[in-house]
Amino acid sequence: MGEGDLGLWTVLLAMIGGAIRVSTPFIFVSLGECLTERSGRINLGLEGTLVFGAMSGYAVAYETSSAWAGVLAAALAGTVFGLFHGWVCKLPRVNDIAIGIALMLLGMGLAFFFGKPYIQPVAPDLPAIPLGFWSSSPQVEAALRVNVLFVLGIALAFFIAWLFRSTRIGLVIRVVGDSSDAARAMGISVDRVRLLATAAGGALAGIGGAYLSLYYPGSWNEGISSGQGLMAVALVIFARWNPVNCIWAALLFGAAGALGPALQSIGISKGYYLSYAAPYVLTLILLIATSSTTRAVRCAPGELSITK
């Protein structure tokens, strides 16, 4: 095995490991966004929810010494943000996109304000499953340490897909997202369904944030999110509003995000900032490649304000 080979293998392994590690918050946030958007509303505030979730999860985990209590707290905080978004959007003449941006800034601001005392202390980490136990290579072992939340996220994606297909709640969400007139004719309260869908979406984004501060990178600071909450919106479009596709999209983005650190680990530091920008470049390329000048986005929920 030559030196070049080893470098390539290291990069690939690091990218697989990175994909698994980095994609988890993407999975959660994009599933949350998917749920919200399928109900016909778009929540751009998930970035703020994510950061606040990261802070509150870390703080509660530190205070209670339980990482899972932290995850729960983050989910609760996310629910509150989602409920607030849903409630404000119920008012007449309110635009969901503008409210989302306001909430994004509010969430980040609040998180930085309350999070100041928690930058130094060390909170417990979330447990991981060592799927690489069979290998003697430390790199393989490191790459295959899979966090419980990753597994939960994948299960959740399949659960949400099943929810949309075979439950009344799922069908109601799809009806509301596709045609609010039809929903009203059926006597479904459109605003309430959207409120709850946004709240659930917020909870998932909060969990995504808790993963950031409690597992990878695993500490709380103000630069903890690198726009995962915003990129989830692009990711959901790329996944064509399909929860199971969200997994693949998240893994792809995760792998792209891991490219920078992976290259660095084998000593390639030239174009450091460029390789770190890979996920953003990928976002742009995907959106351009899947766009069309002559037709609206396919599979998009009919009531979504960006596709109307």
Added chain:
Amino acid sequence: MTGTKAIGVETLHMTKRFGDFTALDDVSIKVAPGSFHALLGENGAGKSTLVKCMMGFYQPTSGQMLVDDREAEIRNPREAHASGLGMVYQHFTLVPSLTAAENLVIAREDTPSVIDWKKERERLQAFLETMPFGVALDQPVNRLSAGEKQKLELLKQLYLGRRFLILDEPTSVLTPSEADELLGMVRDLTRAGALTCLMISHKFREVTAFADAVSVLRRGAHVGGGRVSELSHADMAAMMIGDKTLTRSAARSGQRGDVVLSLEGISAADRSGLKTIDVESLRVAAGEVVGIAGVSGNGQMELMEVLTGQRPVSRGSVSVKSVTFRGTRRQARDLKVRFLPEEPLQNACAGRMSVAENLAFRSFDLKDKANMNGKATRTWLDRAAMRRLAVNLVDAFKVKTASIESPIASLSGGNVQRAVLARELSDEVDLLIIANPCFGLDFSAVADIRARIMAARNAGAAVLLISEDLDEILELSDRVLVMSEGRIAYETPIATLDVGELGRHMAGHA
């Protein structure tokens, strides 16, 4: 399910006021069980207010309702449904991305929280076997044709156990043969005693062919009715319109001139991107109206977009007076091409800008207002001239608006249509391209707009009329083309036109 027997409904002295406005004035109508009853009236005559009161969307100011001869108070649509009353709306209430089966199951009051699709499918199949017609259960609704959607709406109501159905212009989006098929099914169900039907309609032909009885509303009042077999079209029209005189389309005059618009070997992708629109050759000459008939979604809108330059073509060319036409504003001005797209508020207006500004869109940047062909443009707007133009056009085209400074979106549909037509016809026109100009407008607005189109033709304009309303095509066109599956499937001069033949080509199985 509520039962399998048709129920009768009767309104007694029903009145509905909105503030000072009386929408419904002492209306008493009896719909006997198992009958097919038609409700006629112009737009704004109170038909929809009446059925909304029956369905519990509105509470009548006074008067009452009898369901199966028992007094019934219906406070909301849910109570109407519980009494076995249902309504099929003009616009589809099916959810487009859900399959037919999903639509039926979710519409039920008692949808289980976890749906066992195997069991539900068996139940649906069993239900469909008792019906005179079926639909594909696994197709998403947005892939069904308009006729299939309307059938599914009807099936949905029957599936939900409704035995008194209100149909709100159920055939407005169907081909003549689809309409006949659907209404025939409804009639068979009423004859069998399984259903009572109250149909809102504008089409006398359908009323005489299918309905048993008719009631006519005018300005909120019940002005007449009776057994259909005892009434002629003229009687019904007289009751509907009252003493109003209508603008008749001016007689045809003038000679057919040179070819103005010509399309050669056009090919473009359709909206789904899966099929193509292919028009081998289409020519429109000065002084003629060429009507393009067809069921919605057969490529007419894509053709319109090709003509306006909104849709790229992969092959072929559009030329106006032998010049290749690219749909730019400059070219439209130089070649005197004018457009009236469908839904003009969305497609030809800036809704929040004023009526005056919207009317000036064609000319606001020209130095010489009187001469649209002047090339010189201006930097500073002449608002006084824009106002003068607007006052003149509003007056000439009878646009009803509170003020020329009102936002155009505040006008009613007919007046938006008139305003856009005023703008597009305000100067010399050599080519007029129109899509569905009268969709959703009332009787008198329709007559007025058609007369304007006819006048433009008689003045020597070439007119291309794309319409889903066959009556409109037949009234205005000199030559009729049928578009089906993205192609021109049939062409005939109006003199030798056979409606049956036309319908077969529209339905795509000629």
